[in-house]
Amino acid sequence: MSTNDDHVSFATIRELGRMIRSGETTPTRLAEHFLGRLETIGPELNAVVTLTRERAMREAQLAEDELASGYDRGPLHGIPYGAKDLLATAGIPTSWGAEPLREQIFADDATAVKKLRDAGAVLVAKLAMIEMAGGMGYNQPVASLTGAPRNPWNRESWTGGSSSGSGAAVAAGLVPFAIGSETGGSILSPSSYCGLSGLRPSYGRISRHGAMALCWTLDKLGPMCHTADDTGIVLQALAGYDPADGSTLQQTYRYEPEIARSSGFRLGVLRQGLDLVQPEVNANFEAACTALGSVATLENVELPDYPYGDIYTLILSSEGAAAFEDLIERGVISGLTAPEDRLGGYAGLTVTAVEYLRAMRVRRRINDEVDALLSRYDAIVHPATNTVASPIGVNFDLFAKPWSRRNTLTSLGNLSGFPALSVMSGFGERGLPTGMQIAGRVGSESTLIAVGSAYQQLTDWHDQHPSD
Amino acid sequence: MSGSQSDERAAVVEARYQMLAARFGDRFDAAAEEKLRADLAKLVDAADALRALPLANGDEPDFVFPPVRRDG
Numbered sequence: 443m444s445t446n447d448d449h450v451s452f453a454t455i456r457e458l459g460r461m462i463r464s465g466e467t468t469p470t471r472l473a474e475h476f477l478g479r480l481e482t483i484g485p486e487l488n489a490v491v492t493l494t495r496e497r498a499m500r501e502a503q504l505a506e507d508e509l510a511s512g513y514d515r516g517p518l519h520g521i522p523y524g525a526k527d528l529l530a531t532a533g534i535p536t537s538w539g540a541e542p543l544r545e546q547i548f549a550d551d552a553t554a555v556k557k558l559r560d561a562g563a564v565l566v567a568k569l570a571m572i573e574m575a576g577g578m579g580y581n582q583p584v585a586s587l588t589g590a591p592r593n594p595w596n597r598e599s600w601t602g603g604s605s606s607g608s609g610a611a612v613a614a615g616l617v618p619f620a621i622g623s624e625t626g627g628s629i630l631s632p633s634s635y636c637g638l639s640g641l642r643p644s645y646g647r648i649s650r651h652g653a654m655a656l657c658w659t660l661d662k663l664g665p666m667c668h669t670a671d672d673t674g675i676v677l678q679a680l681a682g683y684d685p686a687d688g689s690t691l692q693q694t695y696r697y698e699p700e701i702a703r704s705s706g707f708r709l710g711v712l713r714q715g716l717d718l719v720q721p722e723v724n725a726n727f728e729a730a731c732t733a734l735g736s737v738a739t740l741e742n743v744e745l746p747d748y749p750y751g752d753i754y755t756l757i758l759s760s761e762g763a764a765a766f767e768d769l770i771e772r773g774v775i776s777g778l779t780a781p782e783d784r785l786g787g788y789a790g791l792t793v794t795a796v797e798y799l800r801a802m803r804v805r806r807r808i809n810d811e812v813d814a815l816l817s818r819y820d821a822i823v824h825p826a827t828n829t830v831a832s833p834i835g836v837n838f839d840l841f842a843k844p845w846s847r848r849n850t851l852t853s854l855g856n857l858s859g860f861p862a863l864s865v866m867s868g869f870g871e872r873g874l875p876t877g878m879q880i881a882g883r884v885g886s887e888s889t890l891i892a893v894g895s896a897y898q899q900l901t902d903w904h905d906q907h908p909s910d
Numbered sequence: 911m912s913g914s915q916s917d918e919r920a921a922v923v924e925a926r927y928q929m930l931a932a933r934f935g936d937r938f939d940a941a942a943e944e945k946l947r948a949d950l951a952k953l954v955d956a957a958d959a960l961r962a963l964p965l966a967n968g969d970e971p972d973f974v975f976p977p978v979r980r981d982g
Binding site for chain 2: 659755756759773776782786789791792794799801807809
């Protein structure tokens with residue numbers, strides 16, 4: 443490859459697209475480059491389940507031929523990516539991160555994978571994840587068939603989850619972008635812990651057909667990238683109504699950065715709960731607010747007072763138990779990696795219908811109040827996670843003391859289905875990244891990306907990368 | 911929590927544990943039993959917290975039932 447390898451490894455989608463079209467590189471050379479890094483560095487981070495070499499080279503060659511003939515599918519044409527291993531990929535194992543399901547194979551691609559294929563993107567790997575997307579209640583990082591996911595910034599720390607491999611792979615420059623999923627923080631936490639730009643879109647924005655279901659009313663898929671701008675490019679390719687997933691939004695999504703604002707934003711600053719946030723995370727958040735002050739007006743906001751954690755717990759436990767009922771009944775979960783996960787699904791079987799419905803009734807009230815609050819701002823900002831990544835081998839609850847493990851805005855965002863973008867905001871203890879989340883009304887992804895992009899024009903955290 | 915509330919909570923947790931034990935008891939050792947009771951207690955507490963929030967008959971759950979008619 444004629445260009446500096448480090449530049450390629452950490453290049454944005456836009457930059458790689460420019461390099462392809464200028465002839466500096468080709469889709470097949472890019473595929474080989476990233477496959478090589480996945481093969482050598484991926485296992486060191488426990489980031490990869492399956493390398494999809496044969497499929498990747500086939501897709502890369504097709505992209506090359508199409509571009510040479512003048513057929514340009516758009517900004518993802520020829521760009522390699524990784525898919526969290528809960529997305530079905532035809533004929534290639536889809537393990538859900540679970541040892542008992544290591545050889546599980548589906549006949550068809552998930553809709554999200556099909557859409558990326560149609561956009562010309564090149565699937566290079568199925569990426570590691572926390573088993574069952576964390577739905578069995580894991581409380582430490584050794585909770586995957588691939589072992590503890592290692593953070594590229596500090597390999598004695600974990601990546602966050604459940605989109606652990608997606609976080610590691612993008613942060614380490616093993617793929618230019620990855621697809622993750624979030625039920626209760628599984629895009630935002632690895633994005634924050636690994637220093638990425640990760641987007642949890644509005645519920646229903648991206649089809650979940652062919653993706654493992656943990657919790658039907660909470661699950662969302664989303665892009666994890668180097669920049670906010672890249673998340674918009676990927677979102678446009680993935681978004682859209684899918685008759686195979688009745689929850690998908692009828693509204694189309696177009697990412698139009700050329701007409702987006704770069705200043706004049708009205709931001710709400712959520713400072714509730716910052717007393718339960720690590721000091722460095724807090725300091726970096728305040729610094730980020732100061733930076734944003736040059737492109738936005740900021741005012742403090744407060745969230746409506748509801749027991750978000752209790753509502754989330756009841757919904758997740760019962761829907762998760764239902765989604766995995768067969769695996770629980772047959773005792774398959776006894777083969778999961780984390781000891782706590784081998785028992786985690788049982789309690790949810792006892793939630794009564796009335797209890798679940800009560801949670802869903804309170805949820806409707808919350809959603810109406812929250813939308814009214816969010817409608818007053820372009821976005822609300824808050825730390826994406828309350829701490830930096832914990833060390834491998836340390837129980838999460840133990841590490842989080844005296845702070846809080848749960849991030850209220852993340853819990854609320856998942857309950858209400860509104861989108862949030864995590865962007866890197868600096869470094870904390872042990873050389874690990876901190877993140878800020880930019881959250882907004884349902885359907886406001888382009889505004890969140892505009893705020894994130896404006897922040898990334900003012901700072902250079904997103905340009906920082908760990909060494910190999 | 912009053913004494914009677916605490917007794918009620920314990921009874922509900924126990925009843926739910928016995929439900930699980932009736933179906934899967936051969937899978938649970940003493941450590942598992944302790945973990946399951948703790949998990950059940952968290953869910954019981956969460957449900958109790960939501961029962962404390964007043965709701966009216968008109969407060970519908972946050973999902974829509976879509977009746978289907980396919981013509982042709």
